[in-house]
Amino acid sequence: MTPDIAERVRHASAFIFDMDGTIALGDAASGGHQALPGAIDLLAAIAAKGVPLTVFTNGTAKPPAAYAASLRQAGFALADAQMMTPSSSAAAWFVRRGITRVRVLGNAGVAAPLRDLGITCIGAAEPANDVQAVYTGWHRDFTFPDLEAACHSVWAGAVLTTASHVPFFATANGRGIGASFAINTMITAMTGKKAKVLGKPSRIAFEAAADAMGIARRDRSRIVIVGDDPALEMRMAHNTGATGIGMTTGIMKPETLAMLKPNQQPHAVIDRLRLLHDAL
């Protein structure tokens, strides 16, 4: 880490951490999480310094509170309000746009943050008129009737939105398929409409996290984003003018950094969280 980047870490207005591959790894045996080395201490040190932090995963399989509980089980001191998923930023975006009726292609974890804000969630294949948005997330039970219903809603004017639009994610057993990417691709092919991303790496997700932490507009360029996915956290840093710190403990590998596009390049690359802790 260069002195310039260490300085940005020291003076950060807030931190946005990715979860999987950055501060924790999924634990197949327990179905929960295991903290990565130094992660619990780092988050505690940031909290002790009085700097706000959010953990923002791009997974929507569970509601944010369930992920927060899993991280507390792993030893983190983290409140439910400090945990976000794309559905958290999606719900805030729908409310701001006056969207109250959303067809959700996803499980209960996808819909929960929308319901919490009073949005009517219409089932994937449920007959309905006046659908204002179609929202896709973690949805392994996808069926052909879901595709038909989503396409009819989009043809009738609903905006197509998604939690995430990356084809793969890392699992203990190798490559997993991003469910929403596969579903979006089908709906886009049928309707000609591209899905608007409401999770990472969108500015919408970044602003939702900054709003949740109460960070003033003028201080948002001093937010530090820490993650292991060039297409998500690093791209979000470039999209927003924040600083992106890349961790090589997940899917980012030192030997492939040179192949990344300029808008996915980390501002600094670290292989252990202790280096951030030292810079605080």
Ligand SMILES: [Mg+2]
């Ligand atoms: Mg990750």
